[in-house]
Amino acid sequence: MADVHADGGPLLHVPDDLTIEQFILYEQHPVKPRWYDQRPVLIDEETEREVGSDELRARTHGLANALKLRWNIGHDDVACIFSPNHIDYVVALWAVQKLGGIVSTANPAYTAEELVYQLRLIKARILIVHPWVLPVALEAARTYGITPDRIILFDPVAGLSFDNIQDLVKLGLGQVQQFTPLRLSPGDAKKKLALLSFSSGTTGKPKAVMITHYSIIANLVQIVQYLDLNNESVPIERKMYRPGSVSLAIVPFYHAYGMHMLLFGNMVLKSTIVVSAKFSLERMLRSIQQYRVTHLCIVPPQVLLLCKSPMVKNYDLSSVYFLMSGAAPLSAELQEQLVRTLPDCIIGQGYGMTEIATGVTHIPHDRKVATPGSAGVLLPGFVARVVKPDGSLAGYNEPGELHLNTPSRSLGYLDNPAATAETYYDGWIRTGDEVILTARKELFIIDRIKELLKVRGFQVAPSELEGHLLDHPDVADVCVVGIPDDFSGELPFAFVVLAQGAQARVQGDPHERTRTKEMLLKHVAEHKTAYKRLAGIEFVDAIPKNPSGKLLRRVLRERARAMVARGQLVVLRSKL
Known part of the structure; x- marks a missing residue:
């Protein structure tokens, strides 16, 4: 073929x-539906607040103006959004991009360690955060080096002095425009990072x-x-x-x-x-x-x-x-x-x-x-x-x-x-x-073919979990595979070869064997977001590998699935 x-x-x-904003809000492209009405673009599920296209344009403009005034956000500056869904999510996105900036979005279930990894890689200048996840954001910001004055909340919180999007929109709309909106020449959109x-x-x-x-x-x-x-x-x-x-x-x-x-x-x-x-x-x-x-x-x-x-x-x-x-x-x-x-x-x-x-x-x-x-x-x-x-x-x-x-x-x-x-x-x-x-x-x-697992639709790299487990002194070798699950699709499961001292400790002692498994499960749970947590651990004598040393992951995956089918594995399921 x-x-x-x-x-x-x-x-x-x-x-x-x-x-993206210009195409969606302003461009009359022939593929777009021709029907037109005055219905809202967005509705907040809980509050029933409605936002129409005119308000969306105004809020985006206001926030962009405030970001320029307060932090001088400009071309290729990176903002990280760390939040669950919010009615102003797209306002934050487009305000940064309107100034020529770039947005990186982070999973609000991340641990501080995982968020720090992302902040460092993207070299974030500001962090836009939902109040629900502010404690994690603050811990990550301290480690990475973002000062509190560069953390913006989606909504104000009583007793906290952080800037918030609601006040910044008002500030930006009340000031003379201080920025030139991003304008692209023909061909530029193919190169300009969003x-x-x-x-x-x-x-x-x-x-x-x-x-x-x-x-x-x-x-x-x-x-x-x-x-x-x-x-x-x-x-x-x-x-x-x-x-x-x-x-x-x-x-x-x-x-x-x-x-x-x-x-x-x-x-x-x-x-x-x-x-x-x-x-x-x-x-x-x-x-x-x-x-x-x-x-x-x-x-x-x-x-x-x-x-x-x-x-x-x-x-x-x-x-x-x-x-x-x-x-x-x-x-x-x-x-x-x-x-x-x-x-x-x-x-x-x-x-x-x-x-x-x-x-x-x-x-x-x-x-x-x-x-x-x-x-x-x-x-x-x-x-x-x-x-x-x-x-x-x-x-x-x-x-x-x-x-x-x-x-x-x-x-x-x-x-x-x-x-x-x-x-x-x-x-x-x-x-x-x-x-x-x-x-x-x-x-x-x-x-x-790639080794990624899909847990509730989220990507989980076995190598990430393997590397973390290998940092533990009780682990000599490890292979993480996916096992089937009706709810999550797949769940990560680890085959672990214990280090010599740990092997001697668990030998003939079922209680110590269980305690060691629980300790390793906790080692992952304390550092990884919920969907990356292990559904179980099985101790083995060796991890099968090919002559070049590559893990034979499929062999262990089939073994794990057979054990699940026979009821020989106890599967732990993380909460959503």
């Missing part, structure tokens, strides 16, 4: 002289992906061109987005799926976004009913709750006509359960990666429910090749690693040429995913 070009015709013009988004790439510790304004805009054009919403030959009831649509934002904005697809994508699609700061099933169900939500973009663990929880029957979900699952594979069995839960809904999966910025596939047009197990069909503008282990190209329905070429690709990894060379080549990106591509341009994910 030669290179496969996506259907949908050639990609329409992608502006290369606009910022985001440093974190991904583990194909292996190793998290890396900062360099994403340009053009990358995001190109992917938005790909998605909206595919949806073809201005095609008058298609009845409105068959379109995937319609006037008056409402999307519930429970996928976190710091994640590429949440920011690029849900936040930016729904703004372009003129779908009101209900911003949820924290997921709970009951809160999601109440919001669907209260706000008459039409669109859900969620992850497999949330699909599982939607299918399994008895409380679902207590709520009216009839407004939902579109549901996409992403960030991790959704099993065919779970999709079938979802169809029974939402029988009148368009249902399917999407596939993407941060390095592509972000969407690669979408739910097919030609059926209400996607093929079970399918990750969707390629978006316009994508070229795919499926590469066998020997380097030859696979045919349709033959497995191999997916390589992609797209105008939305990012530039590489910040200050990491080795990792960039491993993933990026000649305009192509190696995804690290083993796939099958059908003649209908439909994608099926078989396995990950």
Whole structure:
């Protein structure tokens, strides 16, 4: 099979002289829906506060002016946003970018140690923080060297003197404009960084992906061109987005799926976004009913709750006509359960990666429910090749690693040429995913060639956990693998070879053996965010390796899964 070009015709013009904000709020691109109304752009789930497009423009301007006045933020200065979803998240994003700055978003579940790693790599100048995670931010800031006067809270907190976005917007709107908004010449958007988004790439510790304004805009054009919403030959009831649509934002904005697809994508699609700061099933169900939500973009663990929880029957979900699952594979069995839960809904999966910025596939047009197990069909503008282990190209329905070429690709990894060379080549990106591509341009994910685990849709690099465990004096060798879990998709599990002294200590002493396992589990839990915590540990005499010393991870993964199937492993599950 030669290179496969996506259907949908050639990609329409992608502006290369606009910022993300300018494209979404100001550009009249032909792919954008022609319908117009005065409905809000954003709604805060808890307070019911509404923000329209005029207020969004004004708040972005005001905050940008204040950032210039107070900290002289300018070209290529980096701001880190450390927060759950917030109605002013996009205001903070665009205010920094309006000044020519770059934004890096951090997982609000991070420990201080993990946040310090990100701050150091991106060389952050300011830190924009939600009050919920301020203690972690302060600890990380002290270690990294950000002074308290460069920490900005999303909301004011009584008794604390930190600057906050609400007051800064007022300050900026009350002062004469002190900045020149970023203006790009033709071609500049392909070079101007907008985001440093974190991904583990194909292996190793998290890396900062360099994403340009053009990358995001190109992917938005790909998605909206595919949806073809201005095609008058298609009845409105068959379109995937319609006037008056409402999307519930429970996928976190710091994640590429949440920011690029849900936040930016729904703004372009003129779908009101209900911003949820924290997921709970009951809160999601109440919001669907209260706000008459039409669109859900969620992850497999949330699909599982939607299918399994008895409380679902207590709520009216009839407004939902579109549901996409992403960030991790959704099993065919779970999709079938979802169809029974939402029988009148368009249902399917999407596939993407941060390095592509972000969407690669979408739910097919030609059926209400996607093929079970399918990750969707390629978006316009994508070229795919499926590469066998020997380097030859696979045919349709033959497995191999997916390589992609797209105008939305990012530039590489910040200050990491080795990792960039491993993933990026000649305009192509190696995804690290083993796939099958059908003649209908439909994608099926078989396995990950790369060693990353997907826990609740989040990337977990086994090597990161292995390195941390090897720092413990009781550990001589270790291999971390993923074990299947209905809720999380996968969970990290460690096979550990104990150091000589520890081996002697646990020999013949079941109590000490248990205590040592608990100690190692705690060693990880105290330094890593919840979804990276180990689901269990098994002591072994040796880690299998090939002659060159590479871990034979697949051998231990199969062993762990067999042990789970036989009930020989006790699996620990971290709380959401």
